[in-house]
Amino acid sequence: MPDSSALDTALLRRLTIGRLMRSAREAAGRSAKDCARALGISPQRLLAYEAGQREPSFVELEALAYYLDVPIQALLYEEAGKRVSAKANELPALAQLRARVVGARLKQARLQRGESLKATAQALGIASGRLNNYELGRSPLPITLLEKALLHFGMTMDQLLDLGVGPIGEAQQRLAQHARFDDLPAEVRAFITAPTALPYLRVAMHLSKLPPEDLAGITKALSQLTEGLASA
Numbered sequence: 001m002p003d004s005s006a007l008d009t010a011l012l013r014r015l016t017i018g019r020l021m022r023s024a025r026e027a028a029g030r031s032a033k034d035c036a037r038a039l040g041i042s043p044q045r046l047l048a049y050e051a052g053q054r055e056p057s058f059v060e061l062e063a064l065a066y067y068l069d070v071p072i073q074a075l076l077y078e079e080a081g082k083r084v085s086a087k088a089n090e091l092p093a094l095a096q097l098r099a100r101v102v103g104a105r106l107k108q109a110r111l112q113r114g115e116s117l118k119a120t121a122q123a124l125g126i127a128s129g130r131l132n133n134y135e136l137g138r139s140p141l142p143i144t145l146l147e148k149a150l151l152h153f154g155m156t157m158d159q160l161l162d163l164g165v166g167p168i169g170e171a172q173q174r175l176a177q178h179a180r181f182d183d184l185p186a187e188v189r190a191f192i193t194a195p196t197a198l199p200y201l202r203v204a205m206h207l208s209k210l211p212p213e214d215l216a217g218i219t220k221a222l223s224q225l226t227e228g229l230a231s232a
Contacts, residue, residue: 011052014052014053014055015052016052016078017049017052017055017056017061017075017076018049018050018051018052018053019050019052019081020074020075020076020077020078021049021050021056021061021064021075022050023081024064024065024068024070024074024075024081025050025064025068027068028068028069028070030067030068032046032047032050035064035067035068038063038064038067039060039063039064039067041060061075061076095140096137098140099137099139099140100136101137102137102140102141102146102160103134103135103136103137103141104135104137105159105160106134106135106141106149106153107135109153109155110135110153113153117131117132117135120149120152123152124145124148124149124152126145
């Protein structure tokens with residue numbers, strides 16, 4: 001006869017995982033139909049998973065986590081799932097923060113150019129009050145207007161993406177860094193990720209901050225040391 005306590009534990013686990021699946025899906029703005037199609041199953045089966053009526057496989061949970069762009073822990077454990085939901089709830093405020101950061105960067109570019117609000121607004125074909133709202137972050141710039149402003153100031157979109165302010169900016173910055181890392185030669189990537197490379201990387205970081213004259217002195221000293229060792 002099956003152990004009733006074991007059955008209850010398994011049911012609670014299915015219900016928990018199902019609830020976390022649904023929460024992560026909704027936080028990502030995905031429909032049950034979207035997720036089912038991504039997993040190659042019927043929407044009814046996915047909904048049965050979310051209701052705790054059926055049990056998903058680990059492979060399906062991995063695939064769903066990949067599709068929703070969340071760590072698989074968010075589909076397995078309550079605390080990780082709460083962090084995903086909280087992240088989704090914070091998005092409006094985080095987007096507003098980014099609007100202020102981007103607006104401030106454009107205002108800085110305008111002031112560095114020595115251009116008045118009115119002159120820039122005329123160049124962009126909008127009212128001065130509207131540009132002022134954008135610079136203050138009261139509303140985000142539409143993408144084509146933003147691109148026009150960047151062209152006007154001689155800037156690139158990367159200069160905005162590198163403003164790693166707030167969780168959204170930090171996430172974009174990490175993604176950009178990962179993309180640049182992937183472009184490195186394989187042997188360089190292997191060196192950087194080796195545990196023994198950390199001291200060398202810290203030395204390189206320190207050297208990169210030194211003025212050219214100090215670097216020239218270090219280079220000369222190393223050259224003299226090398227020559228001395230060779231002649232010894």
